[in-house]
Amino acid sequence: MGEVLYRQYRPQTFSEVINQDPIKRTLKNAVEAGNIAHAYLFTGPRGVGKTSLARILAKAANCLKLKGGEPCDACDNCVAIREGRFLDLIEIDAASNTGVDNIREIIEHVKFSPSSGKKKIIVIDEVHMLSKGAFNALLKTLEEPPAHAVFILATTELQKVPATIVSRTQRFDFRRLASSDIVPHLTAIAKKLKYRIADEALILVARASEGSLRDALSLLDQLASFTDGRATLEDAEDILGLPPFGMTQDFFDALITGGEAKSFAHVDSLIDRGFDMAQVISSLLQYLQMVASCKIQGAGQMESGLTPEDASRLREHASSATHEQLRRLLGRFIEAAEQMRYSKIPELPMQLAVMDFFAELQPQPSSTPSRAIPKADTRNIATTQNKRGRPAPQGALLDMREEIVGKWNELLEKMREYNHSLISSLRLASVIACDGETVTISFPYKFHKEAVEQRKNKLVVEAVMEEVYGRAFRLLCLVSAGGLDQKREATAEPRVVEVASSLGRADSLLDEAMKVFGKAEKPT
Template identity: 50%
Template sequence: MAYQALYRVWRSQRFDDVVGQKAITQTLKNAIIQKKTSHAYLFTGPRGTGKTSAAKIFAKAINCKHSVDGEPCNQCETCVAITEGRLNDVIEIDAASNNGVEEIRDIRDKAKYAPTQAEYKVYIIDEVHMLSTGAFNALLKTLEEPPQNVIFILATTEPHKIPLTIISRTQRFDFKRISTQDIVDHLGYILKQIDVEFEEQALYVIGRAAEGGMRDALSILDQTISFSDEKITLQDAMQVTGSLTYEMMDQYISSCVTGDVEQALEILESILSSGKEARRFLEDLLLYCRDLLMFQQAPNLLAEKVGNLTENFKGLAGQTAADKIYQMIQILSDTQNDIRFTNNANIYLEVATVKLAKSVRKPVEISTEVQPIATVEIADLQQQIEQLQKELTELKKHGVTAKEAEPVKVTRATSSKNALRIPTELVYKVLNEATKEHLLNVKNVWEDLLQMMSVTQRAMLKASEPVAAGPNGLVIAFEYEIVCGRAMEDEEMQLAVHNNLSRLVNNYAPDMVCITKESWPKLRQSFISQNKEPAEDQPNEDQSVSSQENHLLADEEPAEEVNNQVVDEAIAMFGEALVEVIND
């Protein structure tokens, strides 16, 4: 007889043989014992975790006439026929190659007929997410109202691709990844049954390379048996899986931690020249760094997952700070993303090695230099706060009123830097021609104008109002200085105001001048005082001087930039009645 792969020979035949899925197998057994089975099941989970095997065991158990505690006997004619795949009432379908509407319609039509050899007709549809939309729709009605004695078991690795209408009509079981320890135990049991000697550490390497899939683990074990010479050794497992030994990673990470760039690059070169694959190398390094963190926090738990740990590994875990390990994991993770779409992975590995070795920092030394300064500043602030609290308590105790207390003078800080420049000349130009009629016309249509603007423009104009209008110009005062500044720069908004006003007010299309509400009273008063008729004996030179002063005012006078935080804190501490604000 031809040789059969281990994963076929050692495929689970009973629920108790399914590794790492105790909760699911116990639930299915209880359902069979209590005769509370559903008409449709959905088995989801990563590859090689036992979904299809559990489906076939369920088909045997529900049809076996000699089942005990929900387990099939595996000896009766029905069980043997299902195991060998020759029972007509248990149909196993691969949805990847039978994903059309016609195939599902054929299943739907045949499902109407009663089983001929067994009590239940069971359809096992593997990789069900590969069905087309039409095929899912054809299957939907059958799942909703299935014929009597028909059970559907859907298996998939990608449940997110299945329509929710299908999922809601099934009982869902999520198969989880099998732990490394469970894989190692199962592989050890199989090797003992077939009389093959092995080193336990080799099984841990295979178990970790399988990434939670028992079928992958058995396939790797098959390769390792063929590669090895009578006994499976750690070196054999490393060669087959392309993994690194802990000793190799000990040397590499130690060089990086100590900052020895040259030695780290030499070790990397020797690892890659020995045939190690770059992506696999990065995965091993990430796992190694993860193990360092785990050993620092839960050494016993890591020993169960990995097996024996080297003394160099334990020493490295004790010497390396957790922050340093986090930094190394981040660098390795970024490198793993970078090499996905490149043909020169070795270059990225060399760059990552330099980064790992250069990332050594001494945060303790830096913090000791900064700490005294910070401590002095904090102490001074605390003393000031305590002093203010004492003074406030004394004031409250003596019942000081607003009239008795001397006002606290708070100086507002002003800054000419970044201050908004008010277009004084443009404002005066509008005021020279301004009329009450023009202003009233604008105010009457102001709300309509806002509705004609875009959302962004409307939001800017909401906190503004027209304060003066003439035949050729319109002065708009903004509540907030920052909004006013943006409005000055927004030519598109100014053009929109110009055009929309011409539609609302008999072809009235003024140019828009933006100012702040705070500056408006001062501008208005200044304009009124300048336009008073001069005395008859006042020489023309004085008028010229006055005009020059106004010109300088327009060019140089910045708006105040108020530091509201200081004022607010003073009001909160002493009360609004005791605070008088004086502009400096």
């Protein structure tokens, strides 16, 4: 049974590790100078070389024929480490050995001198998974370890490692690998194994790996098995579950020039073809990034791996799309990617992102809080009775509404801590009025109004408003005339007047409400 590629081509010396040059140089110099620290902390994304460098450091610390800080990879100790039978190298996975007893066993083992090497190396992978008691048990040994012991802790989530542990180690931050670093490595391996894989397919694999060389090698292995070593770009798209690049470009065309209906039809087409919506959003975000980079910096490396036709369309898109369109699309689909984790209907976040994007482009005064209602109109709408039953001063109410509008973006940011899904709806809201007790907002679509008005959601918004504005408000939600369904318009307009009437103003308020929300008969 053959080894998978990422194990077969694991680097065995410092020079074979891709990128991470500052880390490699520091460790090599420490080994050459005989100044190896007692504890290291390797932190960074998955698959970038943390465990590989830990093993290489173990080799260098115990190599019998060390040369220039590099292990020879040929002596008995190096071979034993490579084959996983070196007694003085202890590797544990903290994800499955989280308890105090596991760490105490290691500490007892560390007390004994090395059996065949110069140093006893203890590698603890995913160290952030240790329990609090296990960290406490490890703390004393890290502070005063035996002279022959070297601890190497590796983690993908540094924030979960106690500061007391971090401060007792030398910390090295591993960087995510760029596609330009991964592609040459994949090309060399494919050539060595006599695979015939298109350059475009290797570039797609590198991008899909998200900076992880291990993931890239796993995907290459999978692609080679799928195609018997002869793969095209289409094969790579199939194995990765990605929509064809041209389809992503067609979707971009629909968003920029085709309109809302065409964009929705494109989403339906992607659904009908069985594509994973998370992958679709990821592909679109990558393409939006390419278009934005091409627009700001020029094509350059963005065209690498693209066919002449695809590269030409990329340049056209960069030329035709505005900065504002790209900014809004990136914002909407980043939110959609986050909402995918909570949505029971996979395509809904994508459809909502399309709706929100086109709603923002509509030239209506309610598109953003800052352009909600002219100040002259707000004075009439905002006025209601204060707690003593007398009309509140017009200037005070105007200032109050301006305060709500002024801190609306702060409220949106605060909402990220409580409910991500409401942010896109609240971003489209317009602050109509504030009477000191009630904040009245309107939405372009009934969908957004109903989402915010759900009891649990409304309570969250009101709680965040109190936190941001320093006082408690009641939230009243309306739908603007532009967002009403034509079939229900006749019944919706009197409801607006009814709500306006309940705010406590007379004819002047009703007049202004009808100007904003459409014509209706005054109630008598």
